[in-house]
Every structure is written in structure tokens, then in C-alpha cells.
Amino acid sequence: MNADGRTRLNQTPEWTALAKHREELGEVRLRELFAADPGRGTGYTLRVGDLYVDYSKHLITDETLRLLRELAAATDVSGLRDAMFRGERINTTEDRAVLHTALRAPRDAVIEVDGGNVVPAVHAVLDKMADFAGRVRSGEWTGHTGKRIRNVVNVGIGGSDLGPAMAYEVLRAFTDRDLTVRFVSNVDGADLHEATRDLDPAETLFVIASKTFTTIETVTNATSARTWLLNALGGGEEAVAKHFVALSTNAEKVAEFGIDTANMFEFWDWVGGRYSYDSAIGLSLMIAIGPDRFREMLDGFRLVDEHFRTAPAESNVPLLLGLLGVWYGNFHDAQSHAVLPYSHYLSKFTAYLQQLDMESNGKYVGRDGREVEWQTGPVVWGTPGTNGQHAYYQLIHQGTKLIPADFIGFAEPVAELSDELKDQHDLLMANFFAQTQALAFGKTPDEVRGEGVPEELVPHRTFKGDHPTTTILARELTPSVLGQLVALYEHKVFVQGAIWNIDSFDQWGVELGKVLAKRVEPALTEGADVPGLDASTRALVATYRELRGRR
Numbered sequence: 001m002n003a004d005g006r007t008r009l010n011q012t013p014e015w016t017a018l019a020k021h022r023e024e025l026g027e028v029r030l031r032e033l034f035a036a037d038p039g040r041g042t043g044y045t046l047r048v049g050d051l052y053v054d055y056s057k058h059l060i061t062d063e064t065l066r067l068l069r070e071l072a073a074a075t076d077v078s079g080l081r082d083a084m085f086r087g088e089r090i091n092t093t094e095d096r097a098v099l100h101t102a103l104r105a106p107r108d109a110v111i112e113v114d115g116g117n118v119v120p121a122v123h124a125v126l127d128k129m130a131d132f133a134g135r136v137r138s139g140e141w142t143g144h145t146g147k148r149i150r151n152v153v154n155v156g157i158g159g160s161d162l163g164p165a166m167a168y169e170v171l172r173a174f175t176d177r178d179l180t181v182r183f184v185s186n187v188d189g190a191d192l193h194e195a196t197r198d199l200d201p202a203e204t205l206f207v208i209a210s211k212t213f214t215t216i217e218t219v220t221n222a223t224s225a226r227t228w229l230l231n232a233l234g235g236g237e238e239a240v241a242k243h244f245v246a247l248s249t250n251a252e253k254v255a256e257f258g259i260d261t262a263n264m265f266e267f268w269d270w271v272g273g274r275y276s277y278d279s280a281i282g283l284s285l286m287i288a289i290g291p292d293r294f295r296e297m298l299d300g301f302r303l304v305d306e307h308f309r310t311a312p313a314e315s316n317v318p319l320l321l322g323l324l325g326v327w328y329g330n331f332h333d334a335q336s337h338a339v340l341p342y343s344h345y346l347s348k349f350t351a352y353l354q355q356l357d358m359e360s361n362g363k364y365v366g367r368d369g370r371e372v373e374w375q376t377g378p379v380v381w382g383t384p385g386t387n388g389q390h391a392y393y394q395l396i397h398q399g400t401k402l403i404p405a406d407f408i409g410f411a412e413p414v415a416e417l418s419d420e421l422k423d424q425h426d427l428l429m430a431n432f433f434a435q436t437q438a439l440a441f442g443k444t445p446d447e448v449r450g451e452g453v454p455e456e457l458v459p460h461r462t463f464k465g466d467h468p469t470t471t472i473l474a475r476e477l478t479p480s481v482l483g484q485l486v487a488l489y490e491h492k493v494f495v496q497g498a499i500w501n502i503d504s505f506d507q508w509g510v511e512l513g514k515v516l517a518k519r520v521e522p523a524l525t526e527g528a529d530v531p532g533l534d535a536s537t538r539a540l541v542a543t544y545r546e547l548r549g550r551r
């Protein structure tokens, strides 16, 4: 028992029961499970909104699912979920509410933080964003010299970059193709250079996205962007006012930087950075796709929020996905989780999920302040599937590691493709279905022999199978479907954090590097002596200075 009145996760009877069940199951053969239950292919499926979710190719039985749900009940996942939706301060280490779900609440909803309803402010900002996006899109908003805005450059990093950058790619077919939208995140000057080198400053709007407005990379890039602009256009504050807007929770710092707070789009400390792209942080996306599409996306988020909040455990998709991750991470020693979209437009989706999942659940200290004795968040990785097939799938099929994977695909190609390109879609999806089939069922030595393969090659050409996958299939990729997918993963991450008893909403682990970077910088620039610098770093810094001719 802990100070917080909870039994340690790995001492609960539900955990023990799962460990025993795992032992009894031994090596699960998916071929056998499918042979024993002809209804498995349709029975082990769920629907949420437009998403069809097949979890039949998992190393589980009805009993596994029952025991996993008992673990969720014992760890009170639904209690924490309800506390989150109610606006309680479940981010205990930062003493904050966790209310990204309020960002997509309907206008008439009431969600209180500290006795005040936050929903009217959410919609006021959405309306302000819609008004601004509309003016940029129509050409009514002009730059300092009177030219219309044709380029939007979002400057931000982490949650202030990955979400909008990912969603912009996903929804490219819905964007205004006359606008150039780019995302700059890296403090490496090459990023801003490449993003701006062919742009006319007079036609360029910078959207400075930073929750805290203190992030060194973003403030540095924003300062350089301002210099680039003013060098070209002249002018001062009036020019900045026409070419810079800010997305932030920190009005004071925004004003200090020189952006008029009238040009600031606000959000709040109860929105985590990695949960923020449907807040003001989505402004670049909204300018690209228009306010109506943005609202459709929010509707998609809301649909899955409602499902997560109200669906019973047996049909609750985020709960299921979270539990499957626990099953592999905690009872099969899986270290990673692959997300493999079969859509070119989802090329940045997994990178986005990396922050969502790994920054949320990469923790070794529990909410009780004690070190956990169980695995927490997995390494999340992956790229669009067909490309992966010709690169790293070999290891998934025949390597020595267990890598559970999500396959995400769509029945319809994007509408604007030519007929010829649309015809390629069946081939893409044939690969999609073939891969999960091969991963699950493999190829036995006898099957290989049956093909006349020489005996010495049989082991090499045998596929053991039993590599677990979830298939997520939707009719087409729309703004709403994107919202549904993102909310699905947000809540999956929530479920796992709740079970592991960690605070999924802080990120103390990124702080140390930031502090050390500030300390080391004067050593690089001025050769300053940094007291306490270790021998390795000291030698590296000296070599760096030598290579730059700074001796």
C-alpha cells in the first residue's frame, strides 16, 4: 500500500492474475486462435465514429481482455478520466487541470476551472482565429507595403510545431493551394533560412507559436525572422504588427517581444503543449484549411471524447488500445510500438505521436513520488508503411524483437488525385492488408518446402508470424477523421498513464538539457570557463572551438 492509499500496481491481484494468465497462455499462435474461433475476424472489431478498428490479430483471448479490463477497473481509469473531463487538477506535479477536451466542447457546454466556465473563452478565441484566418485568406489582411499575404511561416517547437505541421500535411488536399505554409522549429539557422530564402517578406506572415513564449529556440528564430523582415521592408512596430502574430498563454512576454497583444491568440495553462494543436496553436492550420474545416476537425475530436467518456469498457476503443499496450509492454517485454500509416498524407503523424506518447508517458516516477517497478511508455516510431516495407519491416517480420504495430489506412484515395493515380490506391491497400496478414500468420517451414525451396534455405524463408497488429480503417481522410484519430491516441496515452500511475501531463525530463545548454553556450562563444564542466564535455567544447578557428 502507498501513501496515496493505492496498492502498488504490481502488487494488485489484477496484475498478478495477468502475469499468471500470460504464463499459462505461453506462446500464442494466431493461426490456432483463428482456427478455434471462426468469428474472430469480425468479433474482435469495434467502431468509433468513422473508424473501424480490428484487434483480432493480437496475442489475446477473451480472458486476456477480461483481465486487462479488470486491471483498468482496479486502477480506476474511469475515475481519473471523469476527473480530467470535470477540470480537476489531475496534473499534480504542476498543479494544473488537464482540459484539452474543453478545446472542442460545444458552445453551450459548461466546464469549470476554479469556479469559472472556460468554454466561452475557448469559443471567443476560435471566433477571433476564424475572423483573422478569413481576412488572411481573402486578402483583406495585407502586409506593411499593402501586398496580400501569400506565405505563412509558423515558428514554434515541440507541441507548438508538431501538431500544426502534422495536420497541415494530413489535410494538404483541403488547403488553399495559393498559400505557402511552412513550419520552422529548429534553432539551427538552416531551418529558417531554407523556409524563407525564396519568400517575399512583403507577402509573409510569421505566426510565433509558444505556450510559454520563453522557449529559447522559438524566441531566437522569431527574433531572426523579425530582423529578416525589417531589413527588407524597413519600418518598425507598424511593420511587425502587420507581419507577426503570437499564439501563447503569456501576454507579458509577447508584448515584451514587440508583438501587439491585439495580434495575440490566447490559450491557457490547462492545455498541455502536446495537446494544443486544436487550440490557438492551430492558427496556421486554420489559415491553410479555413475555419469551417477546422471546426469539422474539432467535431471529430469531440466525437471520440464523448465515446471515451461514455462507452462501456467492452466497446471503448481508447481503453482497448491502451490496454493492449499494457499487455505487450508489461507482460511481453515489448519495448517499442510502431505506427505505420498507409497514407502519404500521414507522413508526419508518427512524429507527432512521438511527442504525444513519449513526453507524456516517458516517466520513471509515479504520481506517488516513488520509482515505478514496471515498464511505462514505449518507444514510438514508424513512417508511412509502404516505404517502411522496403526498409525496416524485415526486422519486424524476422527480427528478434516483439514490435506491436498500428496500421492506419483509408478506403478512398484523396479526391483531387487524377483517375490514374487513384487507380494506384488498390495496390497501396493490397500491401496494407498483406502486411498484417503476413505478420500475423507467417509462413510455416512446410509451406516453404511446398514451394520447392531447397532445405538449407527453409529456415531463412520461414516466417514465424504472431506479430501483433491493430488495423484502423476509415473510408476517407477528412478533417473530422484526423480529429478522431488524434483524440483516439490522446486518450490511449491517458489510459496507460492512469494504469501506470504516472503524471502524463508534466515533462520535467526536458528541463535539464535546457539549463545545461544555457550554461555551456558562453564556453562555445567566448571560451568562458564553465565551473564543474565534466572532462568529456570540456574536451568536446575545446575541439569545437578549435574546429571553428576560435582558439
Ligand SMILES: O=P(O)(O)OC[C@H]1O[C@H](O)[C@H](O)[C@@H](O)[C@@H]1O
Pocket: 157, 158, 159, 160, 209, 210, 211, 212, 213, 214, 215, 218, 273, 274, 359, 507, 510
Ligand atoms: O510552446 P512552448 O512553450 O514554446 O514549448 C514548446 C515545447 O518545449 C518544451 O521543451 C516541452 O518539452 C514541450 O512540451 C513544448 O511543447
